Amino acid sequence: MPSIEVKGMSCNHCVMNVTKTLAALPGITNVAVDLATGLATFDAAALDPKAVREAIAKIGFEPGEVK
Template identity: 50%
Template sequence: MRTRTIEVKGMSCNHCVQSVTRALSGIEGLTNVKVDLTFGTATYDETKPVADDVVKAAIERIGFTAGNYR
């Protein structure tokens, strides 16, 4: 298992945080999703490899911009 953190741009409220959390939690292989509004990031654990493009697409599908991994 590895932990990843990705930038999420465009979040402005707790509803945004909940939306990103839901979107990432719905991806098979991702657990312990934590979205931080202040830092504009989403951190999650991978229980199996998940392609970066899959995560970025889930973020962008709900109207936010996926940035770089940290």
């Protein structure tokens, strides 16, 4: 299961925003974002790490590397 660290989240609204953003990307399903660890995990039928990082940055958070 791929994951990405998301820096800058401070509340559940942030979690919902990241969840919604990742779920809107093609091929990504079952998004789970943990505020305490700052980690977003998801299933990916097709994974474009660059698109994932760009989507996170576009909504104002600092993305880590997709693992």
